[in-house]
Amino acid sequence: MATQSLPSDPIDALLSAHGLRRTSAARRVLGWLLAHPDTSYTHAQLQAALVGADTEAATPLDRVTLYRLIDRLTQVGLLLCRVDSQRVRRYQAMPPSVQATPHFECQSCHRDSPLAGALRANADDLEKAAQTAIEALRALGYQDMHMDFAVRGVCADCAGATPA
Numbered sequence: 001m002a003t004q005s006l007p008s009d010p011i012d013a014l015l016s017a018h019g020l021r022r023t024s025a026a027r028r029v030l031g032w033l034l035a036h037p038d039t040s041y042t043h044a045q046l047q048a049a050l051v052g053a054d055t056e057a058a059t060p061l062d063r064v065t066l067y068r069l070i071d072r073l074t075q076v077g078l079l080l081c082r083v084d085s086q087r088v089r090r091y092q093a094m095p096p097s098v099q100a101t102p103h104f105e106c107q108s109c110h111r112d113s114p115l116a117g118a119l120r121a122n123a124d125d126l127e128k129a130a131q132t133a134i135e136a137l138r139a140l141g142y143q144d145m146h147m148d149f150a151v152r153g154v155c156a157d158c159a160g161a162t163p164a
Helices: 010-017 024-035 043-053 063-075 122-139
Strands: 079-083 089-093 103-106 112-114 150-153
Touching: 010 024, 024 043, 024 063, 024 089, 043 063, 043 089, 063 079, 063 089
Parallel strands: 103 150
Antiparallel strands: 079 089, 103 112
């Protein structure tokens, strides 16, 4: 009797498609970030989140392994890395087919918030501007690009304002 292979895990498929080994650590990290697409994490925040979520994991990820893994995931384009005004790196899953990722960085609490929903109608204009810039750079020979738009200031919570 022939056995039928089960459908491939989407996280394993992503890792394989990007030339990465399908280790349990890689699956845990990428799985967590894909499950929280609108949240960016510092290395320490990601490590803490994984420890809290990994009640079944045999061993927690050590700091160095996590650094190397997020570096590899970023290099192949599965993670987006942003450096805020305090020079802190924040990582999140790369949104599929996104050329511009507008976000707001609070200078007080350092929370990173996506702006796509807040921009609504203007998000299309931003996407068109990003696409035009990327096409111009591609014509000059640049490759594998994405654009990251950051607005920095003080968020409404830190400013003490109550949303309308």
